[in-house]
Amino acid sequence: MKPGSDLRATLAALLIALVAPCSLMLTPPAQAQQREVGAYPAITGFNVDEVRQLAPGVELSFDLWGTPGGMATLRIDGATRNLHLTEVEPGQYSGIYTIGAHDRIVPSSAVSANLRVGNRVATAMLAESLQRGPERRRGDxxxxxxxxxxxxxxxxxxxxxxxxxxxxxxxxxxxxxxxxxxxxxxxxxxxxxxxxxxxxxxxxxxxxxxxxxxxxxxxxxxxxxxxxxLGRPLLVARATSAPRVARYCSNCATVAAVNVIEVSGDGGYLGTIGGAVVGGLIGSSVGGGTGRTAATAAGAVGGALAGNNIERNSRRHLRYEVVVRYDNGATQTLQYENDPGFRVGDPVKVNGGVLVRD
Incomplete structure (x- = not known):
């Protein structure tokens, strides 16, 4: 092999060694390849404001809705240029095409929209005419x-x-x-x-x-x-509990008052006789002759009265009255020998003449 051939072979090998790393760097990483496999963008709406006539200088206003963050373009058959839409809101793209003198746009011209996000493209066709239909008569x-x-x-x-x-x-x-x-x-x-x-x-x-x-x-x-x-709400109606129906309670009441009554028993014949004997004995010891007789009689009468009072006091005790008021406004009084323990305002029920707490 000639010396020149050896030199050329050496330079070629060197060039391959220098280019190989660069080709490896140009290979997209796994993460980038994974992003390319993502979901396609979507176009959810495509609209045009129809005009009365298609003439030079007339503006065609387009709106497109779809995946946000993309690039939207329109192509109109018969137009001399494409229209780029601007994303005015996330996912909403708008633009105006002004008809030129060299455009040959007709009402039935097809209009296609492309929405590009990354390396993915979604396409949609306009489903309406660019021009309003003729005025109809009432019969139509x-x-x-x-x-x-x-x-x-x-x-x-x-x-x-x-x-x-x-x-x-x-x-x-x-x-x-x-x-x-x-x-x-x-x-x-x-x-x-x-x-x-x-x-x-x-x-x-x-x-x-x-x-x-x-x-x-x-x-x-x-x-x-x-x-x-739409004639119905967007939200599911939540179940509501049925309204409570007030039920009338015929024996339900409220304690309106608690009265304490002091009761004294009447004197009996034993107290009267015993008092008279004691009073007569005391009276007979006073004075002499006719005066002693009068004192004895007076002492007997006074002793009888005193004995009666003593017996009455010995029979004194307390009784309790509980006044209840029913829901219809009526009242009833119930009596107790001992403190029943009720207080004003307590809700109660009257069952067969017996007062119980509600």
């Missing part, structure tokens, strides 16, 4: 689309991340959009079967949805539309 009102039913599967939590599922039954082959008070933008219900539209709205952290927030469904078809409001 029957051709307007109709909403026969608008329903929601209520949930028990209106917090972020929860899903509200809506169903609309109406004119087939139409476009159905839903707006919820407390949220920004609209979203669309795809037609899953002829005349049946279903879709799910995932609540965002910025939403302020209340159980009674107004929800409106609009169905569009052939340049005409009809709207209807």
């Amino acid at each position: 009102l029957a051709a307007a689309p109709k909403v026969e039913r608008f329903d929601v599967r209520a949930i028990d939590d209106l917090g972020p991340g929860n899903d509200l599922s809506f169903t609309v039954l109406g004119t087939p082959g139409a476009k159905v959009e839903v707006t919820i008070a407390g949220t920004r933008g609209i979203f669309f219900l795809p037609e899953v079967r002829p005349g049946e539209y279903r879709g799910t709205y995932r609540i965002r952290s910025a939403d302020r949805i209340a159980p009674d927030s107004m929800v409106t469904a609009t169905i569009r078809h052939d340049g005409r539309y009809a709207s209807v409001n």
Whole structure:
């Protein structure tokens, strides 16, 4: 082998050794490859404000709803350029296309939207015309689309991340959009079967949805539309206990008063006779002659009275009266030989003349 060939071979080997590490560095790491395998972005709504005519200088306003943090672009058949939409709110992209003199846009021009997040792209086609339909005569009102039913599967939590599922039954082959008070933008219900539209709205952290927030469904078809409001709450009704029915209690009462009564027994003949004997003995010892006789009689009478009082005092004792007031306002008094232990205000019941605590 010639010396020049050896030199060239050496330089080639050196060049390969220098390039090999660089090629290894360009290989995406496992973490980057894992990110590329993530879920595809989603487009949940695509809308245009229809105009009366498509002429140079007319502005077409587009709105797109979908995965936040992406890049949204539109292509209109017959347009000379694409439209880039700006993310005005998380997940809401808006933009205006001004028709130019060289554009050849017609009402039926197809409009496609691409939403790119990372290396993934979601595509959606505009389901409505760019131009409003011609004015209809009164006899054509029957051709307007109709909403026969608008329903929601209520949930028990209106917090972020929860899903509200809506169903609309109406004119087939139409476009159905839903707006919820407390949220920004609209979203669309795809037609899953002829005349049946279903879709799910995932609540965002910025939403302020209340159980009674107004929800409106609009169905569009052939340049005409009809709207209807949801007639039920978004939140599942919580079970409430049945109201308590007041029951009348005929023997329920309240202690209105507790009276203590001192009772003295009447004197008996034993006390009277015993008192008279003692009084006569004392009287007979006073004076003499006729005076002694008078004193004896007076002592007997006084002794009889004293004996009666002594016996009455010996029979003195306390009794208790408890006055109760019933719920209907009536009162009743119950008597006790000893303190029954009730106090004013105690709830009680009267069972067969016996007072018990309630």
